[in-house]
Amino acid sequence: MDQSTFRSAASQVDAIRNQLDQQTGLPFLELLSPTEVESTCHAHEHKWRARTFTPWITLSMFLSQILSSDHSCEDALDRFQKYLHDCGLPPVSNNTASYCEARQRLPEEAVWDLFRRSGRSIHEKADAQWLFVDRPVKLVDGTTVIMPDTEANQAEYPQPRSQKPGLGFPIARLLVIISLAVGTVLEAAMGPYQGKETSELGLFRQISGQLQPGDIALADRFFGNYWVIVDSQRRGADVVFRLHQGRKTDFRRGRRLGPNDHIITWPKAQRPDWMSPDEYAKMPGELTLREIRVRVKEPGKRTREIVIVTTLLDATKYPASAIANLFKQRWHAELDLRSLKSTMGMEMLRTKTPDMVRKEIGMHFLAYNLMRGVMAEAARGRDVQPRELSFNGARQTVRAFEEIHLYEPEQIAADLPLLLHLISQKRVGDRPDRNEPRAVKRRPKPHHLLTIPRREAKKRIERGEIIYARIK
Numbered sequence: 001m002d003q004s005t006f007r008s009a010a011s012q013v014d015a016i017r018n019q020l021d022q023q024t025g026l027p028f029l030e031l032l033s034p035t036e037v038e039s040t041c042h043a044h045e046h047k048w049r050a051r052t053f054t055p056w057i058t059l060s061m062f063l064s065q066i067l068s069s070d071h072s073c074e075d076a077l078d079r080f081q082k083y084l085h086d087c088g089l090p091p092v093s094n095n096t097a098s099y100c101e102a103r104q105r106l107p108e109e110a111v112w113d114l115f116r117r118s119g120r121s122i123h124e125k126a127d128a129q130w131l132f133v134d135r136p137v138k139l140v141d142g143t144t145v146i147m148p149d150t151e152a153n154q155a156e157y158p159q160p161r162s163q164k165p166g167l168g169f170p171i172a173r174l175l176v177i178i179s180l181a182v183g184t185v186l187e188a189a190m191g192p193y194q195g196k197e198t199s200e201l202g203l204f205r206q207i208s209g210q211l212q213p214g215d216i217a218l219a220d221r222f223f224g225n226y227w228v229i230v231d232s233q234r235r236g237a238d239v240v241f242r243l244h245q246g247r248k249t250d251f252r253r254g255r256r257l258g259p260n261d262h263i264i265t266w267p268k269a270q271r272p273d274w275m276s277p278d279e280y281a282k283m284p285g286e287l288t289l290r291e292i293r294v295r296v297k298e299p300g301k302r303t304r305e306i307v308i309v310t311t312l313l314d315a316t317k318y319p320a321s322a323i324a325n326l327f328k329q330r331w332h333a334e335l336d337l338r339s340l341k342s343t344m345g346m347e348m349l350r351t352k353t354p355d356m357v358r359k360e361i362g363m364h365f366l367a368y369n370l371m372r373g374v375m376a377e378a379a380r381g382r383d384v385q386p387r388e389l390s391f392n393g394a395r396q397t398v399r400a401f402e403e404i405h406l407y408e409p410e411q412i413a414a415d416l417p418l419l420l421h422l423i424s425q426k427r428v429g430d431r432p433d434r435n436e437p438r439a440v441k442r443r444p445k446p447h448h449l450l451t452i453p454r455r456e457a458k459k460r461i462e463r464g465e466i467i468y469a470r471i472k
Helices: 003-020 027-031 034-043 055-067 073-086 097-105 108-124 151-156 200-210 226-234 277-282 320-328 331-343 354-379 391-405 409-424 454-462
Strands: 137-146 171-179 185-192 216-219 238-242 255-258 261-267 286-296 304-310
Touching: 027 108, 027 354, 034 055, 034 108, 055 073, 055 097, 055 354, 055 391, 073 097, 097 354, 108 171, 108 185, 108 354, 137 200, 137 331, 151 354, 171 200, 171 331, 185 200, 185 354, 200 226, 216 320, 226 238, 226 286, 238 320, 286 320, 304 320, 331 354, 331 391, 354 391, 354 409, 391 409
Parallel strands: 137 216, 216 238
Antiparallel strands: 137 171, 171 185, 238 304, 255 261, 261 286, 286 304
């Protein structure tokens, strides 16, 4: 390349980069800024050369890719090319290699920092009426994700031992802490599906520092553990958990507060393997807790009873009925994880190396948080709570605006009031007595399941062996 051609190409790159770095792009990117993204990358000692795909451009395209129904890099690049054409800027190469390399350069730690910051910022701005007795509530729950069956992924996140080699997928366990008020992911821990300290309790110990004084942790019975409650109290937080199935309760004992409501004490549990003898000696000898029995009626089913255990001992300030209603909202953790995995496509990841897998998960959390931020703004001042709005409806509306404007910040800013109004109208149906069979009407396609690794099956087919007969 001669000197004049090189200068011309460099000036084109500068024109694209300078214009795009001033854009805000997608509607929810109002909650971020190019400066914040750049500074977060630099904080992790990552230096970017002058390129077309700067951290801000790469992050914007990656977020758009996460929200798209077609999650491919080709689709993200095509949308970027459309934007360049609309702006009168020269196109970039149609080869996705540059964009894929830019995604790899994006620091993994920076992505996770950005999702934590966005989640915390939106959570801290929650309106008072969205809280529980003026206190923030944080949901704790776990899930799993699977990823492409590559050697690198299998090495770090092995498939379950019950699956034959070559017939399963690498699997990772996730533990998340979510804001009940606004739905943002505040913190997350990730590890292999099996192994030492990879259970949900083990992952929770890594991120329990997210609980702050005044918080209330809300979780299912798996977390109704002596040491989880002790750790939460030492951090100044209270808990509302379902009683663990291994514990028995007797409402004839303890100090009675009302029907099916009493104060009891738990003796000190045995020392777990992960705790040193010195730490164990410093732990309290007993816990004073409150138990509340709640009867749950479901159409067509027998009435069942659950017992809630909590450190909220003041029955006047925290009536049993209020705590029971709060525990019902624990189901939002399941709905949030479903939105992440099913609605946003995080259940089966697409990247082929462990570092990109973690980055992809962080980008899902960031896109989810920014979407929740838009929903919180839509709810604010409209006599509706963020939890009453449909996440999928909000996602569809944002995608529709993105399709119309792509990355035109001025037009998006002008239409932002309309966007928020439309999202505020998409409410979640109030169906307290809904009863649906856990079954589907549509039959799956009659494909055989692999019983040997795909590579071996292909070799047998090439040799003329019949591996699977055609289903008629």
